Amino acid sequence: MAFELPPLPYPTNALEPHIDALTMEIHHDRHHGTYVSNLNAAIEKHPELASKTVEELLGNLAAVPEDIRTAVRNNGGGHLNHSIFWRIMKPGGGGEPVGDFARAVDEAFGSFATFKDTLSKTAVGQFGSGWGWAYLDGSGKLVIKGFPNQDNPVMEGGRPIMGVDVWEHAYYLKYQNRRADYVAAWWNTIDWEEVDRRYRAAR
Numbered sequence: 001m002a003f004e005l006p007p008l009p010y011p012t013n014a015l016e017p018h019i020d021a022l023t024m025e026i027h028h029d030r031h032h033g034t035y036v037s038n039l040n041a042a043i044e045k046h047p048e049l050a051s052k053t054v055e056e057l058l059g060n061l062a063a064v065p066e067d068i069r070t071a072v073r074n075n076g077g078g079h080l081n082h083s084i085f086w087r088i089m090k091p092g093g094g095g096e097p098v099g100d101f102a103r104a105v106d107e108a109f110g111s112f113a114t115f116k117d118t119l120s121k122t123a124v125g126q127f128g129s130g131w132g133w134a135y136l137d138g139s140g141k142l143v144i145k146g147f148p149n150q151d152n153p154v155m156e157g158g159r160p161i162m163g164v165d166v167w168e169h170a171y172y173l174k175y176q177n178r179r180a181d182y183v184a185a186w187w188n189t190i191d192w193e194e195v196d197r198r199y200r201a202a203r
Contacts, residue, residue, distance in 0.1 A: 002043050002050040005029075005036045006083055014091040018185040020174045028086065031169055035078030035150070042071035054080045058154045077150030081131060081163060088162050088198070090191035099196035100203075101161070108142040115144075116187065122146045123164045124180045132183075133163040136202050159202035162195050 008028050013021035043049050046065050049057065054076045057064060064072050096112050097105050109115040115134070123132030126146040135153040137143050142161070147153070153160045164186055171182035 003036050003039050003054065003079060005033050006086065008086055010091055015089060015093075015189050018188045019089075019171075023169075023171065023173045026173075027165075027169055028082070031167075032078065032082040035075045035082065038071060039075040039079055042068040042075065054083075055154050058152055059157070061155065073155075074150050077152050077155075080152050080154065080160075081150055081165065084160060084163060084198075085165055088191055088194050089186075089189040090194070093190045093192070094188040095190075095192060097195065098192045099200070101192070101196040101199040104142050104199060118144050119164070120180075120183050120187075123166050123183050126166050129167040131163045131165055133158075133160055135160045135163075136199075140203065161198050161202060162190070 005028075008024070011021075012024040012028070015024065039054070045068055049064070057072050057076050058080060061069055061073055096102065097115075102112070105112055105115045109118065119132050119134055122144050123146065126132060126148070128148065130146055130148040130151070132144065132146050133153050134142065134144050136159040137153075138157040143158075145153070164183060166179055166183070171179065175182040175185075
């Protein structure tokens with residue numbers, strides 16, 4: 001298969017009490033697993049695409065054959081988004097940004113408090129299913145924006161740094177309709193060293 005489900009980098013209960021083990025198991029194994037299966041099924045129809053990365057596919061969707069374009073957008077986006085999401089969290093995470101990313105946050109937003117508030121409000125306010133993303137835009141500026149469904153900044157020429165999943169499957173078992181409580185708790189899981197590594201690699 002062209003794409004594989006990456007293993008979680010920690011046990012399913014590692015992010016408790018902020019994100020519960022059952023949610024992590026269902027979210028990773030079933031939801032992310034389904035995105036990978038569906039993406040591979042789509043690519044099988046056009047084997048010439050199997051050598052491309054998911055970033056290459058999503059970054060030039062116009063070049064993806066029309067009969068699988070929507071499937072690649074939705075499932076490729078789901079695969080990329082979740083592959084990033086698992087890695088920017090860790091047991092005992094949280095706190096404040098470090099390194100070059102911390103300096104970028106201060107330059108772009110004035111303070112971490114403003115950055116955190118902006119990303120939180122963007123995520124909580126995303127209508128329906130989607131994501132809140134912090135990313136470098138085409139000019140290299142650190143920006144925050146909500147994206148619907150499984151869309152990703154790569155689709156707009158951006159380089160994603162960190163994102164929060166606000167699909168209901170990411171939080172509903174524990175938080176029900178309290179999306180704001182979930183997003184507030186999510187900040188306690190962030191692996192700032194990994195976020196800083198992603199930022200430095202994206203520049």
